Amino acid sequence: MYSTAKAKVTIILANLGTPDEPTIPAVRRFLKQFLSDQRVIEIPKPIWQIILRLFILPFRPKRVSQAYSQVWGQDSPMREILFEQVSAVKTHLTQLYPQFELNVVPAMTYGNPSIQDVLAQVSAQPQEHVILFPLFPQYSATSTAPLYDALAKWVVQQRNLPGLTVIRDYYQHPLFIQSLAQSVRDYQAIHGQPEKLLMSFHGIPQPYADKGDPYADRCRITGKLVAEALGLNEDQYAISFQSRFGK
Known part of the structure; x- marks a missing residue:
């Protein structure tokens, strides 16, 4: 059967x-x-x-x-x-x-x-x-x-x-970008809009990126797309990386 x-x-x-x-x-x-x-x-x-x-x-x-x-x-x-x-x-x-x-x-x-x-x-x-x-x-x-x-x-x-x-990643998927942008709008609706929006991503060692890891570039693309969704110009946002472990 x-x-x-x-x-x-x-x-x-x-x-x-x-x-x-x-x-x-x-x-x-x-x-x-x-x-x-x-x-x-x-x-x-x-x-x-x-x-x-x-x-x-x-x-x-x-x-x-x-x-x-x-x-x-x-x-x-x-x-x-x-x-x-x-x-x-x-x-x-x-x-x-x-x-x-x-x-x-x-x-x-x-x-x-x-x-x-x-x-x-x-x-x-x-x-x-x-x-x-x-x-x-x-x-x-x-x-x-x-x-x-x-x-x-x-x-x-x-x-x-x-x-x-x-699913390899989804750093620029429209629904992901919309969700991030909406979370910023929701927060600012309560706490007010700042002079500059700082988008901070977890860091990886620079040598890893130099060897071809695409992570940092993908983070920058995500940040740029979120800024565009929010209608921000280049002076209104910044992108940074966090988490350092030794050298």
Whole structure:
């Protein structure tokens, strides 16, 4: 007998990751996993592991755990928001596509729920199609690419492979730009319009960009499009990058 059941489709919404708790041991475990990824830190592995284990992991988790404690609720804000996104996307898409058996699941590159565990669940319940959606508007080898790596490792272990789609990025999608612009309008409607709008993006090391990582250019395009959507001239906005870790 051939099955006539609805085609099973899984959508994986994936973010970077977060510690399990705002404690020093939990933050240390998270940082060890995150900062051991050579996509993130390109220093030769033997040298970097000495730096990581002797100078970073013994000291940095205390300060980072204190910062997490200040924003922690029932759970990490990142994980709470990711779960909310999963619920909202599943509700919306289930109504739009009743012909499919849709499953929308959360995943993290580092920490829990781990992308490896999520892909293992897909193996246990074979799907017709899997859509991997990294929640990074601008592609970077430091953020999006590790999810490609996890998917590639999973693929070679599978016999009954589903169709696969990876959403690379969406830095200039009209709906994304409209959403950002509207969030600025909503804020300024309450707090007033400033002399200049500063759009700040997470940073990557300059050598990574010099080697071809398109992230910084994509951020600048996003900023320019948001400014255009808001009707700002060049004197009314600026674009910056944040987060510096050592040299």
